[in-house]
Amino acid sequence: MRWKKPVCVLLLAAAGAAVIAGLQRLVEPKYMGLVVEGNFTSEYYEETTPHDVIFLGNCEVYENISPIVLWREFGITSYIRGNAQQLIAQSYYLLEDTLAYETPAAVVFNVSAMQQFEQDNESYNRMTMDGMRWSSSKWNAIRATRMEDEHIIEYIFPILRFHSRFKELEPDDLKYFMGSGKVAHNGYYLRADVRPAGDLPVERRRSDYSFDPRCWEYLEKIRTLCEQNGIRLVLMKAPSLYPAWYDQWEVQIEEYAAEHDLTYVNCLEVSDDIGIDFSTDTYDAGLHMNVYGAEKMARYWGPILLEIPGVEDRRGTVSGAARGYKAGIGLDTVWQEKCDFYDRMKASQEEEFARLGYIKQFYIQ
Amino acid sequence: MSLVSYEFLAFFAIAALLYYLVPGRFQWMLLLAVSILFYAGGGAVYLLYPLATAVSTWFLALRIGKEDSVSKAYIQEHKPDKEQKKAYQAHIRKRKKRLMIAGILLNFGILAVLKYTDFFLQNLNLLIPLAGEDGSVWQAGWLLPLGISYYTFQTMGYLIDVFRGRYKPEKNLFRFMLFVTYFPQMTSGPISRFDLLREELFREHAFDGTQFTFGLWRILWGFFKKLVIADRIAPAVAMITSSPETYDGIYVLLGMLGYTLRLYADFSGCMDIVIGTSQCFGIRLPENFQRPFGAKNLSELWRRWHMTLTGWFREYVFFPVSTSRFCRAVSHLAGKAGLKTLSKKLPVYTANLIVWFVTGIWHGAAWNFVLWGLANGIVMMVSQEFAELYRGFHRRFPKADGSVYGAFQKVRTGLLFSVLLMFQYYSFGTVFAMLGSLITTGRLSQLYDGRFAELGLAGADLAVLAAGLILMLAVSVLQESGSVRKRLAERPLVLRYTAVFLLFAAILVTGCYGRGYDASRFIYNQF
Numbered sequence: 001m002r003w004k005k006p007v008c009v010l011l012l013a014a015a016g017a018a019v020i021a022g023l024q025r026l027v028e029p030k031y032m033g034l035v036v037e038g039n040f041t042s043e044y045y046e047e048t049t050p051h052d053v054i055f056l057g058n059c060e061v062y063e064n065i066s067p068i069v070l071w072r073e074f075g076i077t078s079y080i081r082g083n084a085q086q087l088i089a090q091s092y093y094l095l096e097d098t099l100a101y102e103t104p105a106a107v108v109f110n111v112s113a114m115q116q117f118e119q120d121n122e123s124y125n126r127m128t129m130d131g132m133r134w135s136s137s138k139w140n141a142i143r144a145t146r147m148e149d150e151h152i153i154e155y156i157f158p159i160l161r162f163h164s165r166f167k168e169l170e171p172d173d174l175k176y177f178m179g180s181g182k183v184a185h186n187g188y189y190l191r192a193d194v195r196p197a198g199d200l201p202v203e204r205r206r207s208d209y210s211f212d213p214r215c216w217e218y219l220e221k222i223r224t225l226c227e228q229n230g231i232r233l234v235l236m237k238a239p240s241l242y243p244a245w246y247d248q249w250e251v252q253i254e255e256y257a258a259e260h261d262l263t264y265v266n267c268l269e270v271s272d273d274i275g276i277d278f279s280t281d282t283y284d285a286g287l288h289m290n291v292y293g294a295e296k297m298a299r300y301w302g303p304i305l306l307e308i309p310g311v312e313d314r315r316g317t318v319s320g321a322a323r324g325y326k327a328g329i330g331l332d333t334v335w336q337e338k339c340d341f342y343d344r345m346k347a348s349q350e351e352e353f354a355r356l357g358y359i360k361q362f363y364i365q
Numbered sequence: 366m367s368l369v370s371y372e373f374l375a376f377f378a379i380a381a382l383l384y385y386l387v388p389g390r391f392q393w394m395l396l397l398a399v400s401i402l403f404y405a406g407g408g409a410v411y412l413l414y415p416l417a418t419a420v421s422t423w424f425l426a427l428r429i430g431k432e433d434s435v436s437k438a439y440i441q442e443h444k445p446d447k448e449q450k451k452a453y454q455a456h457i458r459k460r461k462k463r464l465m466i467a468g469i470l471l472n473f474g475i476l477a478v479l480k481y482t483d484f485f486l487q488n489l490n491l492l493i494p495l496a497g498e499d500g501s502v503w504q505a506g507w508l509l510p511l512g513i514s515y516y517t518f519q520t521m522g523y524l525i526d527v528f529r530g531r532y533k534p535e536k537n538l539f540r541f542m543l544f545v546t547y548f549p550q551m552t553s554g555p556i557s558r559f560d561l562l563r564e565e566l567f568r569e570h571a572f573d574g575t576q577f578t579f580g581l582w583r584i585l586w587g588f589f590k591k592l593v594i595a596d597r598i599a600p601a602v603a604m605i606t607s608s609p610e611t612y613d614g615i616y617v618l619l620g621m622l623g624y625t626l627r628l629y630a631d632f633s634g635c636m637d638i639v640i641g642t643s644q645c646f647g648i649r650l651p652e653n654f655q656r657p658f659g660a661k662n663l664s665e666l667w668r669r670w671h672m673t674l675t676g677w678f679r680e681y682v683f684f685p686v687s688t689s690r691f692c693r694a695v696s697h698l699a700g701k702a703g704l705k706t707l708s709k710k711l712p713v714y715t716a717n718l719i720v721w722f723v724t725g726i727w728h729g730a731a732w733n734f735v736l737w738g739l740a741n742g743i744v745m746m747v748s749q750e751f752a753e754l755y756r757g758f759h760r761r762f763p764k765a766d767g768s769v770y771g772a773f774q775k776v777r778t779g780l781l782f783s784v785l786l787m788f789q790y791y792s793f794g795t796v797f798a799m800l801g802s803l804i805t806t807g808r809l810s811q812l813y814d815g816r817f818a819e820l821g822l823a824g825a826d827l828a829v830l831a832a833g834l835i836l837m838l839a840v841s842v843l844q845e846s847g848s849v850r851k852r853l854a855e856r857p858l859v860l861r862y863t864a865v866f867l868l869f870a871a872i873l874v875t876g877c878y879g880r881g882y883d884a885s886r887f888i889y890n891q892f
Contacts, residue, residue, distance in 0.1 A: 005858070012862045019866075023874060122880060149880060153371050163874050167825040 024159035027166055030176040031127070034362060036183040037062075037084045041094070042131030043184055044081060049334050050102035050322035052311045053078035055187070056091040056222070057110030060238035063288040064267075066298040067186035068342040071335050074302035075313030080187030083128040085121065088113040088218040090128050093141035095222060097132060099229060101324025105310025107226050108234045108301075111253050111264075112245065114219065117212040122147050129155060185342045190291050192349035193359050197278035197286030200242045209248035223260060232263075232308045239267040239276055239297070241286035265304070267297065274300040291346055366406045368552075368638050369591055369878065376403065380548075381577075381645055389569025393543055396566070396646065400548040407511050414479075414510040418472050419538075419545040422520040425468040426527040426534035429461045433530065465528040469521055476517045479507050484730035512552035514727060516545050518677055523559045525681055532560045540567060549642040553635050555653045555673040562650075570647030579850050580644030585868055586840075587637030592876030594833045595631035599877075601820035602627050606790040609799055615811045617803040624790060625783040629657070630837070632671070656841050657782075661774035664745050666782055674727075678720045687716035718742050729789070737788035744785065829875045 031038030040062060053076055055061045062082035070076040081094045091113060098104070119125050125145060132138045142155050154161040165173075184190075226233040235257055237245055245268060257264035267274060274296050278286055281293030289297060305311045314331050321327040352359050366373050380399045387395050405412045436457040439445075445453060482505045489502050523544070527534045535541040543566055544559055545551075605612040605620035612620060636653045643650045653672050660666035667675055686692060692712035700708035718739065725738020759766055787796045822830075843849045853861050 008858055012859065012866075016862075016866050019870065020873070023870065027874070151371055154879065159873060161879060163876065163879070166874050167823055 020159065024157065024162075025177055026169065026173055027162045028130075028158050029162065029165070030172050030180050032172050032176050032180055032183070033170075034364065035127075037189065038127040039131065039180050039183045040083050040187055040189070041081070041128060043182060044079060044098075044187065045133060046182070047079065047186075048325065049077065049319035049329050049331060050325050051077045051079045051104050051186075052314070053106045053108060053305055054095070054098055054104045055080040055082060055108045055110070056086075056095055057082045057236075057238075058086040058113050059084055059189075059288060060112045060240050061108075061110045061236075062184070062187055063189050063191065064238040064240070064294055064297055065289075065301060066188055066190075066291065066294040066342075068188070068339055069295045069298035070302055070305070071315075072339060073299060074306060075315035076302060076305055076311060077314050077331065077335075078186060078305075080184075082110075082187060083124070085119065085124040086113065086128050087117065087119060087145050088215050088222075089117070089144040090125075090141050092218045092221050092225070093137040093144070094128075094132070095225060096137040096140075097135060099225070100135065100137070102322040103229050104231060106232045106234055106305060106308045107222070108236050108305075109219075109222060110236050110238055111219075112237060112240070112243075114211045114215045114249070114253070115243070117214045117218075119145055119147055122150055125150065126161065130158060182341070185338060185345075188294065190294075190342065190345050190349070191283040191288075191359075191362070192291045192346050193283045193353045193362070194280055194290060194292075195283050195285050196280065197241055197282055200286060203244040203246070206246070209246055209252075211249070211252060219256070223262070232310075234304075234308070235262055235264040237264075237266040237268060238289075239271045239274065239293070240288060241268075241278065241282075263304070267300075270300070291349075366403060368635060369588060372406075376406075377642055377645075384570075384646055385572045389571070392570060393540065393567050396547065397539060397543040400543065400546040400551065403548040404511070404546060404551065411508075411510040414475065414513060415516050415546055415551070416542070418475070418517060418520050419542045421471055422468055422524050422545075423535065423538050423541040425464045426524055427536065429464050429524075429527050430534035432457050432461050432464070461528055465524055468524045472517050472521055476513055479509055479513065481726070481730050482507065512554075515554045515556055516551055518674070519556045520545055522556065522677055522681060526559065535559070535563070547643075547648075549639045549646075550650055553632075553639060554671075555636065555639070555651045556677050557651055557673070562648075565648040565650075573647060575854065576647060577645050579854070580641045580646075582850050582853070582865060583637050583641030583644060585641075585865065585872065587634040587639075587641060588872050588876070589833070589868055590630040590634030590637065590837065592634075592872055592878050593829060594837070595627045595634060596877035597826055597830055597833075597875075598623050598627050598822075599631075601822050604820055609791060609795050612816065613799065613802040614806040615803070615808060616816065617799045618807060620790075621783045621787060624786055625779070626834075628786070629654075656844060658779050659775060659841070659845070660778050661771065662748060662778055663741065663781055664748070666778055667741070667745075674724075678724060682723060683716045683720045686719050687712040692716065714746055717746060733788055733790075733792060736793055737785060740785050740788055744781065 029038055053070070055065060055067075055078065059082070062080045065080070067076075067078040067080060070078050081091075081098060083090070086094075091109065095107060125142075125147065129138065129142055129145075132141070138155075139152075142150075142152055146152070146155075151160075223233050225231075235253060237250075237253070245266075250266060253264060253266075256262075267276075271278075276289070276293055276296055281289055281296065283290035306313070317331055319325060319327055319329045319331055319334075349359050366376065376399075380395075383399075384392055384395055401412065404415065436454065439453065440450060486502045486504055493499075493502070526532060535544070540563075544557075544562060547562075547566065550557065602620060602623040605616050606624055609617075633654045640650050640652070651673050653674075655669040655672065657666050657669040660669055689712075692715055695715070696708045696711045698708075699711055721738040721742030722735060723738070724741070725735040728734045728738070784800070787799065791799060840849055843852070853864060856864075
């Protein structure tokens with residue numbers, strides 16, 4: 001039979017591809033233990049309703065503001081598209097990616113990413129990019145930010161990058177083989193432990209305080225993209241005590257914001273107004289906020305965001321039309337589920353911290 | 366461009382696609398273009414070296430060929446008598462020789478200057494204090510063009526062959542350039558002969574599915590040997606061999622065997638990729654390995670290991686030296702002095718020592734490589750001296766020639782080869798000290814004293830290594846009775862697909878490549 005061989009070849013090829021796909025899934029990190037940040041980017045695509053506000057940036061965003069409180073107390077629908085050491089170019093392409101699904105009324109960009117244009121640790125690139133859906137934005141993001149010895153093909157076929165993990169496979173790799181669990185709250189990384197701010201390293205003097213021109217280029221691209229889509233861009237500097245945010249940097253950002261008529265809030269300067277207490281509101285000695293600090297930040301930002309046209313109290317309404325979403329879904333129901341998940345995790349961490357003095361999942365022995 | 370890189374795979378795929386798309390008469394031109402592109406990938410300036418070699422050798426060979434034509438025409442026209450003809454031919458030969466020597470001096474000169482200047486200067490620096498002077502001479506630190514030893518040897522073989530009248534010189538410069546720069550073989554060999562490769566390179570090749578598949582399988586097998594075995598063991602071997610003060614006793618044996626295994630898996634894996642790639646283009650290249658660890662003595666092992674290089678030395682160094690006027694004169698003198706046996710052996714042994722000296726220095730511009738080469742030569746000469754004794758032993762004990770003794774001979778030869786390789790990575794004195802340490806303090810229990818754990822070989826690595834070695838051994842045994850690929854091709858589709866897929870998956874998952882591994886450079890590229 002003439003058709004027998006081609007069919008057999010096709011079946012074998014399909015079986016081979018399935019095995020390779022399975023192996024790939026097995027060796028890919030699941031990010032369900034100490035490090036969960038690798039799941040943040042992909043969780044965005046599980047959203048069922050659009051958002052009025054998108055936060056962009058690195059850890060200073062995804063650990064420092066609670067979208068759940070923004071909803072619960074102000075009715076603002078928001079999402080944080082942030083990752084560990086997310087570069088400004090990656091923020092730009094993640095915004096481009098977001099616009100393929102929805103057009104928010106406001107984008108809040110955390111300016112600390114202006115400090116560095118190039119990645120110094122490939123793991124951060126992988127955590128940010130691996131979860132991104134394939135599109136021209138992802139392709140361009142990889143091209144713009146990959147490190148010297150990173151290959152695009154390793155992003156297309158992650159098995160090429162993570163194959164050596166076959167030596168260190170854990171039970172989690174099988175447990176989460178079919179899919180990782182949810183770890184973030186609309187991109188927010190919840191930590192209910194407390195470690196008061198202590199002595200921080202002394203600010204180092206720099207010979208040059210100007211930002212990399214490529215950072216400026218991407219900030220301009222973010223601004224232009226927002227302008228083209230009728231989105232209000234807001235700049236923010238999160239209340240992180242370290243790494244240092246120099247006055248010289250502050251001046252440059254202030255000038256840029258003034259030049260383009262953008263709102264800029266340096267939370268370090270208004271930390272008293274926000275009500276931040278660095279002895280209780282940080283879980284890592286002042287680098288990032290814990291849930292208590294993040295909730296205070298949300299309460300501070302709520303009124304500011306509500307002043308932006310298009311950012312509204314959506315409680316008791318249904319979702320509007322957006323490219324990636326169905327319209328007419330009751331937002332209260334959707335967000336109630338999110339709030340429950342948030343409350344459960346917060347209560348569980350609080351209980352564990354009160355009992356042990358640390359949270360097991362994040363405890364490094 | 367490393368042979369084990371994504372870039373190479375993409376380059377190969379595009380080149381192969383274009384190769385079978387262009388009309389057959391343009392195929393060699395396409396190969397030349399991609400070969401130049403391949404080499405230029407490592408820095409366009411380095412392309413000047415092989416091009417200089419190609420142009421100079423092509424020109425000189427053409428001139429040599431022209432001398433032959435002129436000579437023939439002269440003889441036909443003038444019809445000289447026997448004496449005149451002889452004198453004229455001697456005159457022509459002298460002119461040809463001059464041209465050949467010019468080519469050899471120029472090209473080996475480039476190789477010598479680039480590869481051995483620092484070696485020379487280092488030795489000079491050692492001599493300066495002995496002369497009671499202070500200071501030191503600068504080091505050149507020149508970068509070596511990729512594969513310079515290979516293409517220099519290949520082109521010089523061509524020049525000598527043309528001089529000897531074995532074949533006519535190539536008239537087309539571009540065809541000759543392809544012979545010099547043919548990309549699969551340029552960086553690591555095998556060293557080909559022009560008369561054999563010419564037929565393969567310049568004829569038209571229609572796509573042959575079987576040959577192409579066989580080529581791909583061979584590439585896959587090369588990747589397995591290189592990435593799964595050689596690069597897995599390389600860091601541990603480097604640690605052992607570079608720290609004799611830490612790794613003594615049983616670790617000397619471990620380092621010895623590991624070094625040999627890595628060298629073999631790395632180089633033969635590289636050859637599998639090179640020959641497999643070429644096979645995909647329908648071009649057969651000479652083999653460089655023939656199951657060397659199946660050899661029963663060191664001479665045989667060297668006839669099966671890096672065969673094209675040893676063949677080159679035999680053809681262009683050993684024979685000319687052993688039959689040279691100098692050797693004949695020395696032999697004659699020894700005979701006159703009543704040393705008849707010595708007079709017979711002297712030319713062979715002289716040539717042998719020269720070949721092994723050159724082999725040593727070819728492998729590395731350092732004295733330990735020279736010592737390694739000479740040690741090989743001396744062991745073989747001693748072995749030859751004892752040949753009669755062996756024959757006597759076998760006459761006395763004919764039953765000792767069975768398969769068990771055969772296996773013993775193979776193991777002994779492999780071990781001897783490994784012991785001699787110690788000269789490559791230890792200093793002369795350290796070789797003997799470490800062998801002494803192995804014999805006097807070597808205990809298996811030393812493997813559990815914590816030093817093994819520092820080598821970075823996890824349990825999974827050892828399991829992969831063990832499985833890889835068993836597979837390599839099995840393939841080697843199967844090869845003794847014919848081509849493994851041919852036999853695999855005769856199996857049902859499902860079976861052969863599964864076998865190839867498992868090999869592919871094993872490389873994909875257990876191979877040492879990508880970030881975290883500093884693999885990807887074949888040892889033999891350095892030559």
